[in-house]
Amino acid sequence: MHDxxxxxxAALVLAGCGAPPxxxxxxxxxxxxxxxxxxLAAAFEAVRPGVDVRLSFAGTPQLVLQLREGAAADxxxxxxxxxxxxxxxxxxxxxxxxxxxxxxxxxxxxxGNPRGVQGLADLARAxxxxxxxxxxxxxxxxxxxxxxxxxxxxxxxxDEPSVSAxxxxxxxxxxxxxxxxxxxxxxARASVSAVEIQSDANVVARYPIAPLRAGQGGSPIPAxxxxxxxxxxxxxxxxxxxxxxxxxxxxxxxxLSAEGQAxxxxxxxxxx
Amino acid sequence: MSRSSRASNAAQALxxxxxxxxxxxxxxxxxxxxxRAPWARLGAELRTxxxxxxxxxxxxxxxxxxxxxxxxxxxxxxxxxxxxxxxRSLVRVLVTLPMVLPPVVGGVALLLAYGRNGLVGRVxxxxxxxxxxxxxxxxxxAATYVALPFFVLTVEGGLxxxxxxxxxxxxxxxxxxxxxxxxxxLPMIAPSLYAGLVVAWARALGEFGATITFAGNLAxxxxxLPLAVYVALxxxxxxxxxxxxxxxxxxxxxLYALRRRxxxxx
Numbered sequence: 413m414h415d416x417x418x419x420x421x422a423a424l425v426l427a428g429c430g431a432p433p434x435x436x437x438x439x440x441x442x443x444x445x446x447x448x449x450x451x452l453a454a455a456f457e458a459v460r461p462g463v464d465v466r467l468s469f470a471g472t473p474q475l476v477l478q479l480r481e482g483a484a485a486d487x488x489x490x491x492x493x494x495x496x497x498x499x500x501x502x503x504x505x506x507x508x509x510x511x512x513x514x515x516x517x518x519x520x521x522x523x524g525n526p527r528g529v530q531g532l533a534d535l536a537r538a539x540x541x542x543x544x545x546x547x548x549x550x551x552x553x554x555x556x557x558x559x560x561x562x563x564x565x566x567x568x569x570x571d572e573p574s575v576s577a578x579x580x581x582x583x584x585x586x587x588x589x590x591x592x593x594x595x596x597x598x599x600a601r602a603s604v605s606a607v608e609i610q611s612d613a614n615v616v617a618r619y620p621i622a623p624l625r626a627g628q629g630g631s632p633i634p635a636x637x638x639x640x641x642x643x644x645x646x647x648x649x650x651x652x653x654x655x656x657x658x659x660x661x662x663x664x665x666x667x668l669s670a671e672g673q674a675x676x677x678x679x680x681x682x683x684x
Numbered sequence: 685m686s687r688s689s690r691a692s693n694a695a696q697a698l699x700x701x702x703x704x705x706x707x708x709x710x711x712x713x714x715x716x717x718x719x720r721a722p723w724a725r726l727g728a729e730l731r732t733x734x735x736x737x738x739x740x741x742x743x744x745x746x747x748x749x750x751x752x753x754x755x756x757x758x759x760x761x762x763x764x765x766x767x768x769x770x771x772r773s774l775v776r777v778l779v780t781l782p783m784v785l786p787p788v789v790g791g792v793a794l795l796l797a798y799g800r801n802g803l804v805g806r807v808x809x810x811x812x813x814x815x816x817x818x819x820x821x822x823x824x825x826a827a828t829y830v831a832l833p834f835f836v837l838t839v840e841g842g843l844x845x846x847x848x849x850x851x852x853x854x855x856x857x858x859x860x861x862x863x864x865x866x867x868x869x870l871p872m873i874a875p876s877l878y879a880g881l882v883v884a885w886a887r888a889l890g891e892f893g894a895t896i897t898f899a900g901n902l903a904x905x906x907x908x909l910p911l912a913v914y915v916a917l918x919x920x921x922x923x924x925x926x927x928x929x930x931x932x933x934x935x936x937x938x939l940y941a942l943r944r945r946x947x948x949x950x
Contacts, residue, residue: 437754480921541800541818546901548919569818570900571907581900585801586817626776 429537429538438466438484438662440475442491442619443574444515444551447599448679449489454667461660471574472550479504479624487659489621491515491668492550496620506660512667514682516614517551518557518594519607520582527588529607532559535566540588545578546571554615555591562613579604593617598680618684621667623660696867696872714932714950721921727925737904738912739930742889743822745908749827749880749888750835756828761866764836765843790829791897798825798898822899823906826936827888835884843869847857883940908928 427643446469453465468475472491474500479485488505489607490496491513496509519531527540535542544566545552559566569587572578575596581587583603597606666672673683722729729735760779762821765808798805798816808814816822846869854864868878892910899906901915909931916924 471918477918477921506894543818543900548915548917568902570902571915572901577896584795584799586795586799 421675427537435462435659436464437468437486438468438481439487439489439663440468440470440483441487441489441548442472442475442550443469443576444491444593444596445489445513446576447595448513448676451675451679452667452672453494454661455671459666459671460659460662465663474550480496485624487621487663488624489619490550491617492553493618493620493621495550496622499622499624504576504624505627506623507623507664508546509620510664511618511684512621512672513619513676513684514649515593515617515619516682517554517591517609517617518597518610520579520597520600520604520665521588521594521607522582522585523603523605525605525607529589531607532562532564532566532609532613532660535559535589535591536564541569541586542566542569542572543572543578543581543587543590545575545591546573549574550617551594554617558591558609558613558615561615562610562635595680614683619681621664623664632644709933716926716930717925719759722788725922726926726929729923730930732882732923734903734907734912735923735927735930738907738909741820741823741904741907742909745823745827746885746889746891748824748833749856749891750757750885751861752824752828753832753835753884754889757832757839757884758877759845761836761839761880762838779833779836779942781833783837787830787891787893787895788897789896791826794826794829794894794898798822817898818900818902820899823895826894826898827891830891830894831884831888832888835880838874838880838883839876841874842880846873878942882938885938889931891933917918 439449439453439547449467449469453467453620457463458464468485470478472495475488475490476495479488479499480502487498488499490499490509493509493511496505499505500509519529519532519535521527529535529540534540544555548554549572551574570581572581572590575592578590579592579596579600582590583600589607594606597604616659667676677683733844760775760783764779785793795802797803800806800809800815800817805816808816816825839869849863850872853866854868855861859867867932890910891908892914895906896911898915901907901911907915909927912930913924913927914928
């Protein structure tokens with residue numbers, strides 16, 4: 413009987429030991445950052461040998477939920493400042509967040525725009541099937557703000573959980589028009605077309621990034637008074653303790669550097 | 685060591701293993717949910733129009749899917765149980781597929797078949813003006829797609845273990861095939877029919893992936909309880925836990941009510 417428990421315990425311990433190699437930087441990034449962050453990670457690994465950047469992409473609220481429940485991550489890149497503020501409040505950020513990119517909205521339509529969508533005003537047309545991201549997703553909140561500014565009453569047939577889910581419905585032809593980020597349609601250029609949103613109604617999405625400290629799941633960690641500048645290397649217990657050798661700060665700095673910014677620009681993200 | 689004490693040791697080990705497994709996999713996740721539940725605000729969290737809409741929609745769609753599974757699944761199961769052969773094997777694989785596929789893949793497949801530009805959906809739209817995605821009918825279709833296999837396989841099992849000699853006897857006494865089925869076969873396979881309905885209903889109630897992919901997510905029209913949990917989890921986790929408790933309670937009440945059929949209690 414004891415043998416049984418011993419082997420069960422051993423199995424449980426082993427299951428927890430899929431431990432990553434010593435130098436990894438785990439980055440939680442908003443779904444809309446998928447393409448540029450894959451490029452950023454590859455470029456960073458090239459200039460900093462021996463470091464493995466692990467990327468996890470999801471809708472920003474999903475990432476905040478995972479962080480709140482104690483997910484192990486070293487860097488958080490959010491699609492908006494509201495969600496970043498929640499992570500800051502929980503005490504998981506190791507340094508103040510910094511805006512590293514901006515984005516704008518566009519209307520995604522079927523390739524070649526067969527339904528002749530000209531702008532936001534068309535989204536009120538009764539013959540168009542329009543969908544938005546849910547109001548809990550940054551892209552959905554921005555889209556509703558843009559529609560409100562333009563005074564357009566559009567009806568969303570489905571509150572999609574992420575920009576990528578919305579784009580795939582436009583691509584499949586189930587949705588005639590959906591409001592997404594300019595960068596999303598740029599990435600999916602081969603399968604959807606973009607219709608510009610006039611600048612007086614458009615919204616500027618600001619993407620902040622921050623290094624994180626270890627989470628303990630559930631209860632928020634009390635904020636440490638006088639959180640250091642990004643330069644202050646966190647090698648102590650309370651600081652950034654995953655990426656030894658300052659890899660975490662180095663990744664954040666790389667995203668903000670001229671080289672990182674050039675990569676973001678190549679994916680049509682705007683300057684901070 | 686005597687043979688009987690070895691046997692009792694084995695029985696003991698089996699019992700320990702059973703308890704450990706059911707604790708790790710079934711009891712602890714449930715306890716986690718109860719532990720984090722916002723008990724003080726539970727009433728307030730549940731008395732919102734969103735919760736009422738999601739609950740109503742979930743009940744309507746899951747019962748509709750169970751009824752549809754029964755109506756469509758009974759003939760299918762009856763035919764499958766009547767013999768073997770390559771055609772039946774092929775159909776059985778087709779029926780089993782939705783149980784194995786990730787529901788999201790099922791949802792995409794449904795879109796490609798019944799979507800506006802789908803194989804059949806295109807015809808439905810142009811000939812009848814019927815469009816299933818983003819409608820409550822679409823939710824029922826997605827739920828039936830995932831629930832039907834459970835009904836068919838359960839009832840087919842019941843029909844296969846049914847002793848055909850009873851039906852043959854009734855037939856030799858002059859009963860028509862329909863009358864034999866209604867008065868002899870059906871009552872004798874009632875337990876598996878019942879079980880099939882319960883699993884189909886339960887699967888339909890919990891359906892998420894195919895629904896959000898095929899039917900979308902709109903409050904009052906296609907946002908069922910599981911979708912409401914998913915949406916709330918990201919913004920109002922307390923509401924999500926409260927909604928999850930509703931789902932747990934709903935399933936527990938039904939399974940308890942049907943325990944005689946479902947659990948072989950002595």
